[in-house]
Amino acid sequence: xxxxxxxxxxxxxxxxxxxxxxxxxxxxxxxxxxxxxxxxxxxxxxxxxxxxxxxxxxxxxxxxxxxxxxxxxxxxxxxxxxxxxxxxxxxxxxxxxxxxxxxxxxxxxxxxxxxxxxxxxxxxxxxxxxxxxxxxxxxxxxxxxxxxxxxxxxxxxxxxxxxxxxxxxxxxxxxxxxxxxxxxxxxxxxxxxxxxxxxxxxxxxxxxxxxxxxxxxxxxxxxxxxxxxxxxxxxxxxxxxxxxxxxxxxxxxxxxxxxxxxxxxxxxxxxxxxxxxxxxxxxxx
Amino acid sequence: xxxxxxxxxxxxxxxxxxxxxxxxxxxxxxxxxxxxxxxxxxxxxxxxxxxxxxxxxxxxxxxxxxxxxxxxxxxxxxxxxxxxxxxxxxxxxxxxxxxxxxxxxxxxxxxxxxx
Numbered sequence: 001x002x003x004x005x006x007x008x009x010x011x012x013x014x015x016x017x018x019x020x021x022x023x024x025x026x027x028x029x030x031x032x033x034x035x036x037x038x039x040x041x042x043x044x045x046x047x048x049x050x051x052x053x054x055x056x057x058x059x060x061x062x063x064x065x066x067x068x069x070x071x072x073x074x075x076x077x078x079x080x081x082x083x084x085x086x087x088x089x090x091x092x093x094x095x096x097x098x099x100x101x102x103x104x105x106x107x108x109x110x111x112x113x114x115x116x117x118x119x120x121x122x123x124x125x126x127x128x129x130x131x132x133x134x135x136x137x138x139x140x141x142x143x144x145x146x147x148x149x150x151x152x153x154x155x156x157x158x159x160x161x162x163x164x165x166x167x168x169x170x171x172x173x174x175x176x177x178x179x180x181x182x183x184x185x186x187x188x189x190x191x192x193x194x195x196x197x198x199x200x201x202x203x204x205x206x207x208x209x210x211x212x213x214x215x216x217x218x219x220x221x222x223x224x225x226x227x228x229x230x231x232x233x234x235x236x237x238x239x240x241x242x243x244x245x246x247x248x249x250x251x252x253x254x255x256x257x258x259x260x261x262x263x264x265x266x267x268x269x270x271x272x273x274x275x276x277x278x279x280x281x282x283x284x285x
Numbered sequence: 286x287x288x289x290x291x292x293x294x295x296x297x298x299x300x301x302x303x304x305x306x307x308x309x310x311x312x313x314x315x316x317x318x319x320x321x322x323x324x325x326x327x328x329x330x331x332x333x334x335x336x337x338x339x340x341x342x343x344x345x346x347x348x349x350x351x352x353x354x355x356x357x358x359x360x361x362x363x364x365x366x367x368x369x370x371x372x373x374x375x376x377x378x379x380x381x382x383x384x385x386x387x388x389x390x391x392x393x394x395x396x397x398x399x400x
Contacts (some may be wrong), residue, residue: 002341036372153393157386166349211378222398241342253332254398258377260335265376277360 022276028139030129036118041052044118051112051162059243062175062192068240071182079183101194105167110140112166116159122146123159153217160214171195205264206271212264219257232256301344308337309384313391326392327385334384336378342376 117123126141147155171192178188203211233257234240244251312333316326346369
């Protein structure tokens with residue numbers, strides 16, 4: 001199947017999943033094309049099961065170890081050299097504190113989604129790539145539209161949540177690693193912080209992020225193409241507001257839900273502004 | 286002003302967590318007992334969760350305010366003013382997702398939102 005001729009990037013719901021779309025969209029470049037084989041599906045299913053069961057315990061363990069144990073100094077020569085090298089070169093410091101943790105966070109997040117999609121019998125993963133834009137991002141071309149059956153909604157929910165689960169899992173692992181040795185603690189803690197930042201950003205009900213898609217599936221808003229227009233219509237039109245208010249308690253709740261969803265969409269520019277201010281402040285500070 | 290240790294706020298944090306947990310459980314019981322909310326439980330739970338998690342979210346945000354005073358001057362004020370609503374929204378989003386997932390597991394058959 002020539003999926004490139006049938007896929008229009010980002011326009012078919014559920015067909016393309018984009019990563020860390022913080023800023024303006026860019027041009028997608030394919031890095032790896034992947035086939036969907038039975039063996040890969042079985043491995044993905046096992047890894048997904050481990051992820052779902054272990055992400056909370058590993059995260060809690062990481063938080064406990066990092067907050068209670070003082071990492072020991074190993075005094076190995078190679079670690080001292082790495083620590084001095086990282087601290088004395090600005091570019092290496094920026095790479096160690098921002099760039100490498102960002103790349104790890106983004107890759108982990110998308111691999112979580114791809115893994116969960118592949119774990120489903122009818123889920124397909126086609127390629128991994130990079131989006132070249134103002135801020136580079138990674139993407140996974142995954143298709144979960146063919147997942148049907150009585151548990152399809154739960155499976156799609158789990159696929160949406162798997163990115164955040166993977167970030168929490170690796171945040172726990174990095175915190176455990178940070179508690180082992182003081183020389184490498186700075187790097188591993190930066191990686192853990194970046195994973196948690198991805199969790200915090202992706203749970204928001206901002207359009208394009210996982211939290212928005214999850215809450216729409218939970219509330220049953222995932223059927224129509226133009227839900228945002230429907231929601232705005234319900235808020236702006238006096239007639240629609242009247243119809244909702246006449247439906248009793250459920251109608252009132254629907255109206256409040258619409259206002260909350262629209263409010264969260266307004267958070268997107270605040271999120272972008274805060275990122276710009278904090279990044280700028282870090283360089284000026 | 287330097288941020289205080291988290292243990293300083295531990296009691297208030299635990300109180301906020303317990304109060305929110307009790308309110309969430311009560312909301313589940315209330316929704317389960319109302320027949321007119323059948324098949325619309327997720328929507329009602331979404332709205333209830335906005336209010337029942339106020340104690341926990343408020344205590345967490347007020348715990349973190351002193352930590353944010355690390356930045357001084359105009360820059361610090363901008364960071365605080367923009368960060369606290371964002372922090373609150375992040376907490377609400379995470380709680381809505383967790384409670385919504387539990388609600389969906391308890392009541393799997395729901396009407397669509399635009400029905």
